[in-house]
Amino acid sequence: QVQLQESGPGLVKPAGTLSLTCAVSGASMSRNNWWSWVRQSPGKGLEWIGQIHPSGNTNYNPSLRSRVTMSIDTDTSKSQFSLKLNSVTAADTAVYYCAREYCSAERCYMSFDYWGQGILVTVSS
Amino acid sequence: EIVLTQSPGTLSLSPGERATLSCRASQSVSSNFLTWYQQKPGQAPRLLIYGASSRATGIPDRFSGRGSGTDFTLTISRLEPEDFAVYYCQQSDGSPPMFTFGQGTKLEI
Numbered sequence: 001q002v003q004l005q006e007s008g009p010g011l012v013k014p015a016g017t018l019s020l021t022c023a024v025s026g027a028s029m030s031r032n033n034w035w036s037w038v039r040q041s042p043g044k045g046l047e048w049i050g051q052i053h054p055s056g057n058t059n060y061n062p063s064l065r066s067r068v069t070m071s072i073d074t075d076t077s078k079s080q081f082s083l084k085l086n087s088v089t090a091a092d093t094a095v096y097y098c099a100r101e102y103c104s105a106e107r108c109y110m111s112f113d114y115w116g117q118g119i120l121v122t123v124s125s
Numbered sequence: 126e127i128v129l130t131q132s133p134g135t136l137s138l139s140p141g142e143r144a145t146l147s148c149r150a151s152q153s154v155s156s157n158f159l160t161w162y163q164q165k166p167g168q169a170p171r172l173l174i175y176g177a178s179s180r181a182t183g184i185p186d187r188f189s190g191r192g193s194g195t196d197f198t199l200t201i202s203r204l205e206p207e208d209f210a211v212y213y214c215q216q217s218d219g220s221p222p223m224f225t226f227g228q229g230t231k232l233e234i
Contacts, residue, residue, distance in 0.1 A: 046226035102172065109158065117168075
């Protein structure tokens with residue numbers, strides 16, 4: 001069974017850096033799936049932050065690109081990927097989810113089939 | 126950026142009734158990349174429909190999706206008590222890709 005688990009500080013100070021990690025179990029991260037971060041806030045609904053491939057290639061939401069960095073560790077002993085969002089403000093307060101792109105044997109569908117349970121990150125002094 | 130508009134915002138129905146949820150895109154969307162999710166309070170979204178009309182693994186056949194171009198629909202043929210939740214559509218487009226979500230439809234009893 002594929003499982004994703006977010007971890008990181010639940011409180012970040014304004015102008016600081018939000019750092020989260022998503023631990024993946026039950027799935028090989030060396031396959032062709034992309035791995036994404038999505039956040040959800042009452043004011044903006046669901047917002048895709050960006051994605052990372054096992055190769056290390058990334059794509060980011062243009063609205064966040066200047067502040068986002070993602071990385072990945074596909075070593076089977078430490079299957080995880082990470083998010084850093086810098087210069088945070090109160091507008092970055094949200095529940096942050098990590099998610100896997102759904103791929104069949106033939107192709108990928110740019111949908112998310114497995115999600116972490118989410119982690120609430122509050123930006124406040 | 127493609128904007129997805131879902132309607133209605135809230136849909137009030139009873140168990141056993143049929144629910145029809147709409148997702149309209151600001152420009153044409155590839156059917157291959159139109160997705161529906163269900164979300165219950167305190168939970169992550171759950172994949173229901175991908176490729177506009179294909180049910181994800183384990184999704185009951187009372188859920189169906191259809192549409193093309195700018196207009197997509199999720200139908201729940203006979204509502205069960207566990208179906209009352211918020212439903213989101215999502216699309217992907219472009220190279221590099223960009224994912225956007227609708228604002229959601231709350232299905233309430």
